[in-house]
Amino acid sequence: MSILIEQIKEIVKDTDEIAILANCSAILNESFYDINWVGFYLIKNDELVLGPFQGKVACSHIPFEKGVCGKCVRTKESQLITNVHKFDGHIACDSVSNSELVVPLIYEDQIFGVIDVDSPTINYFTKKQQKEMEAVAKLIAQRLA
Numbered sequence: 001m002s003i004l005i006e007q008i009k010e011i012v013k014d015t016d017e018i019a020i021l022a023n024c025s026a027i028l029n030e031s032f033y034d035i036n037w038v039g040f041y042l043i044k045n046d047e048l049v050l051g052p053f054q055g056k057v058a059c060s061h062i063p064f065e066k067g068v069c070g071k072c073v074r075t076k077e078s079q080l081i082t083n084v085h086k087f088d089g090h091i092a093c094d095s096v097s098n099s100e101l102v103v104p105l106i107y108e109d110q111i112f113g114v115i116d117v118d119s120p121t122i123n124y125f126t127k128k129q130q131k132e133m134e135a136v137a138k139l140i141a142q143r144l145a
Helices: 003-011 017-031 067-075 127-144
Strands: 037-044 047-055 079-081 099-107 110-119
Touching: 003 017, 003 127, 017 037, 017 047, 017 127, 047 067, 047 110, 067 079, 067 099, 067 110, 099 127, 110 127
Parallel strands: none
Antiparallel strands: 037 047, 037 110, 079 099, 099 110
16 A cells, blocks of 8 residues: 555544645645645535645636536546646646646545646656545545545
8 A cells, every 4th residue: 555545544534624635635745746736626516616735826616517627527537637738628727737637536426526636747647646546535535425
């Protein structure tokens, strides 16, 4: 089991949702070497609303029909985008971002939000990173449920 998963297991023992998400975004930020944003968008009132994150100022609200995060919610599937400039409907909160990994927070088929990670490097994210982030998302979603 990876060190990241072990760290997330400890963080999700906290009793406060905001504290959990804030610390998870911090540890995820430290786990990648070439990212410029990592954080959470949570489902509230039929849209994604910005949650705890690490990075520059971000979009506060994302409709389900827009962007990579919206597609992740609609499909309930991870989105590994090697070049965001080729993704139809990409929302450019930060023009420096070139690739993106978005993983749904799902527990018992209910989606709570997404983990979003952006990199300035085209083709940065790997399938291995996606699988690890899906394991992280599962631990967090179980706690949010």
